[in-house]
Amino acid sequence: MSLIIRDQLVTPPTWFASFRDLTLYCHIFLRAEIVIESEDPDPYWRWMRARGGMDFVEDFVRPGTEAGVRLDVEPNYPRSVITDRIGPENVHRLIAQLKFCGGLQ
Numbered sequence: 001m002s003l004i005i006r007d008q009l010v011t012p013p014t015w016f017a018s019f020r021d022l023t024l025y026c027h028i029f030l031r032a033e034i035v036i037e038s039e040d041p042d043p044y045w046r047w048m049r050a051r052g053g054m055d056f057v058e059d060f061v062r063p064g065t066e067a068g069v070r071l072d073v074e075p076n077y078p079r080s081v082i083t084d085r086i087g088p089e090n091v092h093r094l095i096a097q098l099k100f101c102g103g104l105q
Contacts, residue, residue: 002068003030003098004061007038009071013085016051022091023056026098035061037070069101 003026010019026032034057038044041060048054070080071094081097083090 001032002066003032003034004037004066004068004070004072005034006070006072007036007041007044008073009083009086010036010044010048010053013087015085015087016053018086018088018091020053020055022086022094023053025095027056030099032069033058035059035066035068037061037063037066039063069098071098 023034027034036044036057038060039062045060070077072080072082073084075082079101081094081101083094086094
């Protein structure tokens with residue numbers, strides 16, 4: 001199953017270490033294929049690559065082209081977990097919500 005993360009959740013105010021923790025956990029323990037959803041992936045790819053953020057991310061996809069569980073900033077699709085950022089105070093809650101949302105074990 002895919003975990004689709006909205007591109008806005010890659011950059012600040014997201015803590016990048018927490019983003020890496022979330023993607024590591026979902027990749028290893030939930031066996032999720034992680035993709036970043038973006039209209040313009042180039043700046044996000046450069047931002048992530050320089051910080052080691054592509055280790056657990058498979059690819060970039062256009063919005064609405066991939067099915068799966070979403071981590072998003074607004075409720076545009078079903079099976080979405082909504083947040084304004086990924087940080088140390090909410091990473092465990094986000095993981096629990098992603099598991100509950102379905103598709104991830």
